[in-house]
Amino acid sequence: MTPVLVSARSAALLLTHWRAGSDAPAYEALADAVRVLVIDGRVPHGARLPAERGLAGALGVSRTTVANAYARLREDGYLTSLRGSGSVVRLPLDGRPDPEQFDGVVPEDVLDLRKAALRSAPVVAEAVERAMRHLPAALAGIGFDTVGDPGLRAAIADRYTERGLPTTPAEVVVTVGAQHAIALLARVLVGRGDPVLLESPTYPHAHEALRAAGGRPVTVPVDPRGGWDEGVLDATVRRSAPTLAYVMPDLHNPTGATMPASTRRVLLEAAAAVGMVVVADETMGELRIDGPPSPPLAVDAPGEVVMVGSADKVFWGGLRIGWIRATPELLQRLLLARPTGDLGTPTLDQLVARELVPQTAAVLEARRPALREGRDGLVSALRARLPEWDVPSPAGGLTTWVGLGRPVSSALVLAARAEGVVLASGGVFGPDGGFERSLRVPFTVTGADRERLVDVLGRAWERVGGASSGARGSLAAVV
Known part of the structure; x- marks a missing residue:
């Protein structure tokens, strides 16, 4: 297979701030900048x-x-020279192991926050036990289909109805997680060269799926405060x-950020005017800490809105269950296309989810105190340790989008990685590049892990040129 070619122009856009945060020799700084692009996956293996x-x-x-x-990159195992193919990216197999190779079990000396x-919520173990009682009946069938377990679809429909969006099971299809749902929608709704509207920053795997389907990103900015x-x-x-x-x-x-009612109206009215399908991803949407929840975007929408x-x-996270709420007509198109990618969602996972979805409101209420403590604790600690950073306190979700004030996100991530704290650099979330001045920091850590995270970020900031910076050098041996 011919390797994917990264053009000089594309590479230069990815490397806009390659000298920031480093007073190492130019070649070392450039090698570090390419290295973080490989680690983040913005330049793919091969x-x-x-x-x-x-x-x-x-x-x-x-x-x-x-x-x-x-x-230097060849020496460190990130490039290999192939006759007729030039310099080809690879991931080194030696040195500090990459968290993607841990099979979900992370060593104690690594704090992986990508x-x-x-x-797991405590109710999951109980739900597994109850689901096993239904397994004998499920074993009487062939064990897979592309639509989903009827009981689970009914539970999902009931949850939407409770939230103000009347829904029937005929409007729900169960998928293998939300990412599978996004990729399936992209494959069916997007043609090569079609413009697709994306927020910037955004969830990286969504824009990857839309690009893979041939979509041409058109972006609108989202600010954590505005x-x-x-x-x-x-x-x-x-x-x-956009399509x-x-x-x-x-x-x-x-x-x-949460989209206010006036902005929702602007989006939905413009979408209806141009015939654009709106896909609303609610993966984080119900994890609210402060304030009342918003109704689903599809409520009273003048055009077509698909809920994921x-x-x-x-x-x-180990329960890989997602869903799509859409018109039966669109779901039929999705079901016709689905078998080329997969033949159905695992039955046992669906039986477990069928037990859990009716408990969503209770689980969210039980999680809220821990989420609030995690957010408030991390935001307070970061503001105290790194007062030059802009650290928002979001109304919910699992992360804060920190403003660094300088384009050093990649260098900061590499410096933190040297001490076993693994984060995604801001650039990962930019469908059109940028965000070297930002860093996504999860507040899902508590206690000693939070102290370690903040302490490592403080030292990393000094290393890449923070307010109290001492000497800085190459990050070549980080990984």
Whole structure:
């Protein structure tokens, strides 16, 4: 298979702030910047980097600088030279293991915070026991289908109805988590070259799925404090006429912003005017700490709104159950396309979720004190240790979107990784690049882990050029 080619222009856009936060030699700083792109997945394993001369021209540096950076990356195991293929990205197998290789079990000396998730709710174990009672009846069938367990679909429909959106089981399909739902919708609704509306920043795997389907991203900004600019949102939709919009109106990931009623009206009216399907991802949406919950976006919508939900944030990340709430006509299109990707959602997981979904409100109420303590504790600790940072206190969700004030997110992540604290850099969340001045920090950690996180971030900040910075150097040996 021919490696994916990263053009010099694309690489230069990804490396806009490659010198920030480092007074190491230019080639070391460049090698560090490429390294974090590989770690974050923004440059995929197996991709071919641009030729030395081309990248040097795009960055405005000497070819020697790029050659030395590539040499350092080869030495550290991040590049390999293949005859006829140039410099190809790889992930090293030696040194500190990458958390993606831990199979879900993270060593005690690594604090992996790239995924914002909670530990299992206590009711999950009880639900598993109850689900096992229904297993003999399920074993009488073939064990898989693309629609979902009828009891679970009814429970999901009832939950939407309780929240003000009347729903029947015929309007629900069960998927293998929310990401599967997003990818399936992208595959069915997006054609090659179609404009798709994305928030910026956004959930990275969603924009990856939409790009993979051929979508051409059109972005609108979301600010953790100011939220969505209604004028920009309305003008972008009406000017670009996107085929699909992917939005997170409640407790947006990563900013934590919630879309007010007036902005929802602007979005829905513009969508109806241009025939745009709105996909509303509620994966984080019910994890509210402060204030009353908002009704689902599809309530009284003038156009087509598809709701995507998930059991994993509320109950447990290991329960890979998601769903799509849409018109029966759209669901039929999705079901016809689904078998080319998968043949159904695991039956046992659905039986467990069938027991849990009716308990959603009670579980959320039980989780709220711990979520509040986690948020308030982390926000307070970060503000005290790093007063130059802008640390918002979101109304819910699982993370805070920190403003660093300087474009050093990648360098900061690498410095923290050297001490076993693994975070995603701000750039991961940018569908059109950027966000080197931001960092998503989960507040799902407590006690000693929170103290360690804040302490490591404080030292990492000093290392990359914070207010009390001492000497700084290369991050080549971080991973």
